[in-house]
Amino acid sequence: MSKPVIATTSLAGCFGCHMSILDIDERILQLFDLVEFNKSPIDDIKKFTKPVDIGIIEGGCCNSENVEVLKDFRKNCKILISLGECAIMGGLPALRNGIPVEECLHEAYIGGPTVQLNTKHILPNDDELPMLLDKVYPxxxxxxxxxxxxxxxxxxxxxxxxxxxxxxxxxxxxxxELIKFD
Amino acid sequence: MSKKITIEPVTRVEGHGKVTIHMDNNGNVYQTRLHIVEFRGFERFVQGRPYWEAPVLVQRLCGICPVSHHLAAAKALDVIVGAGTGEGLTPTGEKMRRLMHYGQFFQSHALHFFHLSSPDFLLVSTATPPSET
Amino acid sequence: MKDTVKQILKQYGSDRNRLMDILIDIQEQLGYIPKDAIDLLAANLGMSQVDVEQTISFYHFFSTKPRGKYAIYLNDSAVARMFGYDSVKRTFESEAGIKFGQVSDDGLIGLFNTACMGMSDQEPAAIINNKVFTRLTPYRVREIVKHMREGKAVEELMNESYGDGKNQLPSLRSIVSSNVRRKGMILGDDYEMGTVTKTRLTKMSPEAVIAEMKHSHIRGRGGAGFPTGLKWEFCRRSKGDKRYVICNADEGEPGTFKDRVILTEKPELVFEGMAVAGYAIGSDEGILYLRYEYRYMKDYLNEVLENMRKQNLLGKEIAGIEGFDFDIRIQYGAGAYVCGEESALLESLEGKRGEPRDKPPFPVEKGYLGMPTIVNNVETFGTAVKIVLNGGEWFTQFGTEDSTGTKILSISGDCMFPGVYEVDWGFNVEDMLDMVGAWEVQAVQVGGPSGTLIGSKEFHRTLGYSDLSTGGSMIIFGPQRNLLKDVVLNFMHFFIEESCGSCSTCRNMTQVMTNKLTKILNGKGVKSDLDDLQSWAKTLQASRCGLGQTAANPIVSSLKNFRHLYEALLQKDKDFDQGFDMEASVQASCNYVGRVPNFNHH
Amino acid sequence: MSNLAKFKIDGVECMAEAGKFIVEAARENGIFIPTLCNMPGVKPQGACRVCTVRINGRLMTACTTPIGDGMEIESNKPDLIDIRKSIVELLFVSGNHFCPACEKSGDCELQALGYLYQMMVPRYPYDFPLREVDASSPYIIKDQNRCIMCKRCIKSVKDEEGRSYFAFHNRGDKLEVVLDKVLGESMDKQTAEKAMESCPVGSILVKEKGFAKPIGTRKFDRKPIGSDVKL
Structure with a gap:
């Protein structure tokens, strides 16, 4: 029976959960015996090359690209696992929920105490950029x-x-001891 | 119409990234972009939180270098609580911070070498063929 | 301002248990409760300021900001919306130049919504400076606002003729109609005030009175249906150096207005019933807890009480009965549906937030100010007089075996003759619809939002404590009504607004379930949503009081009897949809940076 | 000798002084019934409903119901456990409970119940309300985002004249617990400690003392809530 295929991605996470995956240390060799990795930031496969059995998602959805990658994972993976607080409840980025997204952009690019250089008040605006959602969604x-x-x-x-x-x-x-929310 | 190659996500590194290479009609590259676009809005939503929560909040800016952000926030707190005048910070405190930072360097380098680049050096066969990247 | 507050404090002896009366007087004399008044109250009542604000912020009619020379409260209940609420609301807003929830800059007019105010048979209705205006139309609204700008007093705004029955009395002068369509033993005219007091109480012992009540098998008319005789007996037996008789006239269940009519047409019957109860349980103090929406009856009811005192039917040595002193005062609520629950009512009577108490102890053991107390509905006290007059045996010939006597129904909605009907228990819904002139009926809400929504397959059922129980509210919906949007959603918002919030289940679950219902109504529903609504509702059974335990009834009963309406809205092709809308979600950030959203960029 | 009542919890024979509340009576017989808003020495509130049990088919809160002789109490039944888990989930989604940045994490009773019932994810959507953080008092922070409206602080933190430092404000889903401005500004250190101690979650925090206990040494790091209740 062929090895189950695993894919992973990090959406609006800080990549700490992927670091935690790699914290299994030497057991990663055992893992390579058990499973075959497909699309994941820790190997070179950038697009799904075959149907995937288990998709591991780190991070909630903060912008439109996160949503598209998440929907792509849903389409290609039999099972999806939400890994970590961000995927499950929006995590720290969700602290902005309830605050109008305009205020976040304003503070970062225009009104912030360390933003004197942006005299022309340039805001991130390019069709290639992902669009910020109104809030962070689990x-x-x-x-x-x-x-x-x-x-x-x-x-x-x-x-x-x-x-x-x-x-x-x-x-x-x-x-x-293993089930913790912090 | 210009042609574009997208490399997404940038792999074998810690964190998110995307590269887009923009070419004109006869294939000459006129612009290449590295996209690190994770805007979260920390600058705004950190406001209003108790100040001693700052290190624990901002360390989640990045899962690879949480210690750096934690220490940056800790130094900012030094100024607020008046421990930041150099001698205000006890030698042990300063050494603790250096040790934490070295710990992070050590962990990050080991991780990058053994998990992310070693497949190319040690297990050449399993490295994924260029066509699939 | 300071001396007004000081004078009011003196009038109530700086007693923090009378905080409701104190706040009502301040609100009515100053138009609102200013910060300085709160400081003064806190200092004189030995409370912290937030403790005073804790009560103020609970009740709908208290405000710490001015609400306008003319404070207009427009009823936004499901029935009001069926009869023109929207056009009346738009007219008020265009004429006054402000939105609801605001006060005009010149401080002249304040526009506010309010829950059902007991005028379901003559909607749309509003309260302006404690005077009730019924059957409002856009034309009428324009007139009212014009006269307001001319500075007319509220009484002068009423240029309609007064309502029927006792509404025309000089002390009432109200344009409200009583709409008494069918009389019975309570609303009938065959009773002369004082007969029971003078000819029965003088000859019966308190225990004998209780025996008759028990023999009649009468159960509480407020909606809970606890056997009244037993309640009185428990209270009489409980130890306590003082006992209280409380009449629950909060009548907040939407679609209910029979207590308003009983208190208008037969107040002396109710007050005599309270005296009978006082005699039975050995109490010398009765309190009528009246909802603030009926503040317009104040002078009229005081006049009735004064008259009864003159005729020695209240006060000292009533009807010459040695040792039987009993008097009644009126305590007003200030806008909180939950205060219809007896223990929440008692908390409100003690000047606190209307948060239901944990039971045990029950009010009959530890009620008002910790003393044994009976809390009965307006109609129950009226019925008690007739039972003591004619005996329990006579009473059991009316109604059915487990629901004896008559029930006064307040029927409204899509029918020819909305109003108050006194019928025997055991009356079935079909006959009721025939009686009130309602043909082509899609649904009937029995017992208000905390009751059940039934369809034609259930119209054979009968009114009674073991079948369709109701405190009096019957709302009829014709075929043109959108049951889920106009009725169920309205009732859920009612529960969100009226939950006291002091237990975790009802405070949160009403909002969570309403969000799910709204998602379905917006066309984003999937099959699993219906199963979720069904299972989530169970958590509410752990709520402390009836409000929380029935807060999901609008959804649960409509799911049971009108499931096809939900299924018609579900998306056929999907089995998962949490309502995420990408286009809407990116709108704000794109607008801010000046970008047109594009979704196929890689 | 006070009169002892004999009763059963999930079929287990128990005995306790009649009139004692079920939660305490069960504890004396080595049976744990979860609570959040119950606090020794303070009149029970029946606010959180987490201690819901069933007696003769009726749901009652164990913290407010006194023991009666011959009572048959059901506590550890699947449907009751699911109601408790559902309430814990409701409390999580209707506030802003981001455990990783909260100094009460590991000592928080709401979180501990989340662990006890293995709440991997709440079944309800997250509400993400934005609520006020009041830092006007010199010694404490009142963070309404984490408040579960359990009334423990309202009932237990009083000044010498019996006035309450904390009180409810508004009603329904706009309900909040607010700190009195005047009393808050004159609050002393002991009252601040008492207030933080009274709060089962991280809503009342003493200022400038954050994250004092390292991870692993906190109350519920090693052992689940209620594991101290045994015969």
């Missing part, structure tokens, strides 16, 4: 998500136990 409010691994970042052992259980079908017994 992934499961945009596409159907199958599993959730909380934490900021989720502990490496939690990711490891969950992945192995998912791949091998063994029952998942998560020790109390």
């Amino acid at each position: 992934c499961h409010e945009i596409v159907k998500i199958d599993y959730y691994l909380p934490g900021c970042p989720p502990r490496a052992d939690l990711i490891w136990d969950a992945l192995v259980a998912l791949i091998t079908g063994d029952p998942l017994k998560l020790p109390y």
Whole structure:
């Protein structure tokens, strides 16, 4: 039976969850025996080259590109996992929710105390740029998500136990210390 | 009509990135762009939070260099609470900060070498063929 | 301002239990409750300022900002919206030049919405400076605002003739119609005030009175339906050096206005019923808790009480009965539906926020000021007089075995003759629709928003505590009504607005379920949404009071009886949609940077 | 000898002084019933509803219901556990509970119940309300984003004349807990500590003391809430 295919992406996350995936340290070699990586920032595959079994999403959706990548993952992956607080509840970026997005742009490019250089008040405006959403959306409010691994970042052992259980079908017994929201 | 090549996401690095190469009709590159476009609005939504929460908030600017942002915020707090006049910061405190920062360098370099670039050097066969990149 | 507040404080003996009366007087004399008044109250009542503001900010009619020389409260209930609320609202806004929720710059006019004010049979209705205006039309509104600009007093704005029945009395002078369409033992004219007091109480012991009440099997008419005789008996047996008789005239359930009519046409019957209860449980103090929307009855009701005192039916040694003293005062609410719940009412009576209490203890053990207290509905007290007059046995011949006696219904909505009908319990819905002239009926809301929405397949059912229970509200909806948008959504917003917020379930779940309902109504619904609504509603059963426990009824009962209306709105091709709208979401940031949204850029 | 009441919780025979509230009576018999708004020494509020149990088919809050002889109480039933989990999820989505940046994390009772019920994600959409952070008092911060309106601070933090430092404001979903400006500005250090102690979540924080306890040493880092309740 061919190895299950895994893909990962980081949307509006800080890449800390991917760092936590890599914190499984030497077990990454075991992981390469169990699974085959497809589209992911930690290898060179940039587009889905085959149907993927497990898609791991870090980060919520803060701009339009995040939404498109997330929908692309939903289309290509059988199972989607929300990894970390940002994917599950918007995380730290969601602290801007409720604040009009114009105020965030204004503070960063025009009104901020360290923005004297931007005399011509230039704002990021190019068709290639992703468009900022009105607020940060958790992934499961945009596409159907199958599993959730909380934490900021989720502990490496939690990711490891969950992945192995998912791949091998063994029952998942998560020790109390591993499920954390911080 | 100009032609464009998009490399997305930029891989084998820690963090997000996209490259677009813009060419004119006969294939000459007239502009190349590196896109790091993660605008979050920290400058605005940090306002109104208790100041001692700043280090814990801003360390989540980046998952690879959280310590750097944490220390930057800590130094800003030094000024606020008056510990920032050099001798105000105890030697141990200063050494703790350096140790934390070295820890991050060490972790980041090890990670980049062993996880991200070693496949090219050690397991050449498994490195993905250029056609798929 | 300071001396006004000081004078009011003195009038109520700086007693923090009378904070409601104190705040009402300040609001009426100054038009609002200024910050300095709050400071003064806090200092004199031994409370912190936020503690005073805690009560002020709970009630709809209290305001810490001026609400205009003419404060206009327009009823935005489901029934009002069926009979022209929108055009009346637009006219008010265009004439006054402001939006609802605002006060005009010159301070002349303030426009505010308010929940059902007990005028469902003559909508659209509004309260202006405590005077009620019914059957409003855009033309009438233009007249009213014109006269306001001419500085006319509120009474002069009423150029219609007074309403029917007792509404024409000089002390009432109200244009409200009583619309009594069908009389029975309560609304009938065959009773002469004082008969029971003089000829029955003088000969019966308190225990005998309670025995008759128990023998009649009468149950509370307010909606909860607790056996009244038992309640009185428990209260009589509870230890306490003082006992209280409270008449619940909060009548906040939308579509209910029968208490308004009973208090207008038969107030002496209600007050005598309170005296009977006082005699039965051994109490010398009765309080009528009247909703502030009925403030226009103040002078009239005081006059009735004064008259009863003169005839020795209230006050000392009533009807010569040795040791039987009993008097009644009126305590006004200030706009909070939840205060219809008996323990929330007691909290409000003690000058606090209307937050229901945990039970036990029940009010019959520890009620007003911690003393044994009975809280009964207006209609229940009226009925008690007839039971004591003719005996419990006589009473059981009316109605059914488990729902004895008659019930006064307030029927409104799409029917020829909205109004108040006194019928025997056991009356079925079909006959009721025939009685009020309602043909082609799509649905009937029985018991207001906390009741159930039934369709034609259920019209055979009968009114009674074991079948269709109601406090009196029956709203009829014709085929042209959009049940989900005009009725269910309106009722859910009512619960969001009226929840006291002190328990986690009702404070949050009403909003969460309403958001889901709105998503479905906007065409973003999927099948799983209906299952979610069904399962989420269960959490509300853990709420502390009836409001929370029934807050999901509009959705749950319409899902049960009108599921096809929901299914017609669901998206056929999707099984997942949380309502995310990309175009709408990027609009704000694109506008700010001056960019036209584009979605196919890579 | 006060009269003892015999009762059952999920079929387990228990005994306690009649009239004692079920939560305390259960605790004395080694049975944990979760609470959030209950606080020793303060009249129970019945505000959070997390301690909901079933007695003769009726849902009641265990913190406000006194023990009666022969009472049959259901507590650990699937539907009751789901109601408690549902309430915890409701509280999470209707506030701004970003645990990673909150100094109460690890000691927070709401978070601890999230761990106990393995709440990986709430079933309700996030509301993300924007609420006020009041720093007007010299010694405390009142962060309304994290407030669960449990009334513990309202009921327990009083000045010497019995006046409340905290109080509700508005009603329904606009309900807030606010700090009195006058009393807040004259609040002393002990009252500030008492206020923070009374708050089960991270809504009342003593100023300039943030993140004192390192991760791993906090109350619920190693053991779930209620694990201290045993015979």
